[in-house]
Amino acid sequence: MKIIYHGHSAVQIITGDKSLIIDPFLSGNPLAVTKPEDIKVDAVLLTHAHGDHILDAAPIAKANQAPVVANVELAAYMSWKGVETIGMNIGGTLDLGFVKAKMVQAIHTSGIVDEETKTVIYGGVAAGYILRVEGKTILHTGDTALFSDMKLLGDRENIDVVLLPIGDHFTMGPEDALKAAEWYRAKLVIPVHYNSFPVIKQDADQFVSQLEARGINGKVLAPGEAIEL
Numbered sequence: 001m002k003i004i005y006h007g008h009s010a011v012q013i014i015t016g017d018k019s020l021i022i023d024p025f026l027s028g029n030p031l032a033v034t035k036p037e038d039i040k041v042d043a044v045l046l047t048h049a050h051g052d053h054i055l056d057a058a059p060i061a062k063a064n065q066a067p068v069v070a071n072v073e074l075a076a077y078m079s080w081k082g083v084e085t086i087g088m089n090i091g092g093t094l095d096l097g098f099v100k101a102k103m104v105q106a107i108h109t110s111g112i113v114d115e116e117t118k119t120v121i122y123g124g125v126a127a128g129y130i131l132r133v134e135g136k137t138i139l140h141t142g143d144t145a146l147f148s149d150m151k152l153l154g155d156r157e158n159i160d161v162v163l164l165p166i167g168d169h170f171t172m173g174p175e176d177a178l179k180a181a182e183w184y185r186a187k188l189v190i191p192v193h194y195n196s197f198p199v200i201k202q203d204a205d206q207f208v209s210q211l212e213a214r215g216i217n218g219k220v221l222a223p224g225e226a227i228e229l
Contacts, residue, residue: 001134003161007032007223008196009053011140011163015133018042018098022129022140023053024060029196033224036060043096046070047142048110049077049123052196058083069094069101073124077112090127102130104153106144108171136160136229139184143193146176151183160229162186165193166207167200174207181216189218 075087108126208218
């Protein structure tokens with residue numbers, strides 16, 4: 001299995017000849033090195049409705065004839081873009097054949113801002129995903145603040161990899177992410193959601209050093225970089 005970090009919160013997981021991508025934000029991210037048209041996947045998973053997580057979802061889904069998986073409200077919105085969707089909700093698990101995806105809680109907002117009409121479209125609640133692939137457990141937390149039920153997931157799940165936002169301002173920053181890493185007790189922590197905009201600029205290498213000082217394994221991935229499990 002391979003995990004590719006595409007920058008911001010965009011993460012692709014490849015297992016055999018199957019693949020999925022979470023929160024594709026490539027064309028709007030100046031740090032991304034991969035174009036949306038280069039992404040080959042069998043499913044697109046969305047954690048919430050903000051533009052920096054859904055921007056390239058419809059084009060990628062259409063190009064690959066792949067379904068978009070999201071909460072029911074966001075799935076309805078994406079279906080209006082002409083793509084196949086699978087709506088689900090927090091606590092539910094979806095079996096895609098090559099991966100099982102359980103939608104879990106995140107503390108964040110979710111909505112689509114329409115600048116033209118000056119309206120905000122409700123995007124359902126924000127979430128993360130526990131992914132079970134090839135006997136491994138991967139947690140993409142989505143955009144989130146620190147909350148105590150992270151410890152519950154750490155107690156219940158044997159997490160191999162957790163993808164944690166560290167950017168601050170819109171999500172938890174490094175200090176809270178360190179506590180989240182302790183609670184999740186994952187074998188590997190990968191920081192995400194930083195440096196894409198000036199307001200979320202962070203030193204990911206310093207964050208990983210702070211993890212290691214606590215006995216937690218962390219790794220910084222550059223956009224386009226992959227690891228194998």
